[in-house]
Amino acid sequence: MEELRKQYSLAGLDESAVNPDPFTQFTHWFKEAQREITDSWFEVNAMALATADKHGTVSNRIVLLKGVDEIGFRFFTNYESEKAQQIEANPNASLLFFWPQMERQIRISGTVHKTSFELSKKYFESRPVKSRISAVASPQSKPVANRGELEDAVAQVEESIGGLQLDESKLHCPDYWGGYHVAPKEFEFWQGRENRLHDRLQYYLNDPSVDENGWAIRRLGP
Numbered sequence: 001m002e003e004l005r006k007q008y009s010l011a012g013l014d015e016s017a018v019n020p021d022p023f024t025q026f027t028h029w030f031k032e033a034q035r036e037i038t039d040s041w042f043e044v045n046a047m048a049l050a051t052a053d054k055h056g057t058v059s060n061r062i063v064l065l066k067g068v069d070e071i072g073f074r075f076f077t078n079y080e081s082e083k084a085q086q087i088e089a090n091p092n093a094s095l096l097f098f099w100p101q102m103e104r105q106i107r108i109s110g111t112v113h114k115t116s117f118e119l120s121k122k123y124f125e126s127r128p129v130k131s132r133i134s135a136v137a138s139p140q141s142k143p144v145a146n147r148g149e150l151e152d153a154v155a156q157v158e159e160s161i162g163g164l165q166l167d168e169s170k171l172h173c174p175d176y177w178g179g180y181h182v183a184p185k186e187f188e189f190w191q192g193r194e195n196r197l198h199d200r201l202q203y204y205l206n207d208p209s210v211d212e213n214g215w216a217i218r219r220l221g222p
């Protein structure tokens with residue numbers, strides 16, 4: 001692996017060219033990635049979510065970004081999963097987007113909060129019925145004996161809502177499933193450059209007790 005070496009040369013990232021608001025800068029890069037990345041297999045909204053338990057044991061996994069607003073970055077999951085248990089014990093988390101086609105990485109760290117039940121319900125109801133059934137049936141992160149056990153759990157949910165004549169109106173968002181927001185405290189935008197002299201711009205909160213929107217920008221060594 002030592003011989004694997006790629007040069008990054010697509011673009012630069014300058015303090016004068018970024019938006020002072022990191023949410024706007026994120027949206028700008030996200031839209032650019034959506035426009036420029038044409039590989040159909042690539043999920044621009046896939047992000048690594050790192051959480052840690054109260055002892056500092058870290059865990060990492062991919063989840064899908066389902067929205068960004070002034071509260072933060074939204075994803076949906078099982079509230080009894082390992083990640084949920086870690087978030088319960090320790091609300092600090094980190095998100096990471098890697099868009100290799102753009103030679104870009106975005107790091108976001110902040111605190112995690114559950115979304116309202118109304119928001120979870122609204123998103124749950126927008127999902128394809130088979131995905132909803134899987135979400136209801138899956139004991140996410142718990143040991144299961146075999147694939148058959150999962151398929152039986154799905155069949156039971158299907159049976160409970162009418163079997164072959166599925167009645168979707170009977171399929172409710174369970175209280176063990178829903179959304180989280182990551183409310184950012186820090187953002188870092190990374191652009192790969194030639195000879196490993198990359199550009200890294202970090203947004204940090206100047207003084208959150210004085211001004212919640214007081215984002216400042218500094219350059220970090222690559």
Ligand SMILES: Cc1cc2nc3c(=O)[nH]c(=O)nc-3n(C[C@H](O)[C@H](O)[C@H](O)COP(=O)(O)O)c2cc1C
Pocket residue numbers: 043046059060061062063064065075076077078081082083084140141
């Ligand atoms: C491309 C991709 C997208 C995923 N999206 C989600 C998601 O949006 N929500 C989710 O709960 N799990 C998602 N997963 C599964 C998670 O990576 C993980 O296996 C699961 O959430 C259990 O994690 P945990 O045991 O750490 O809680 C996705 C996995 C991949 C590879």
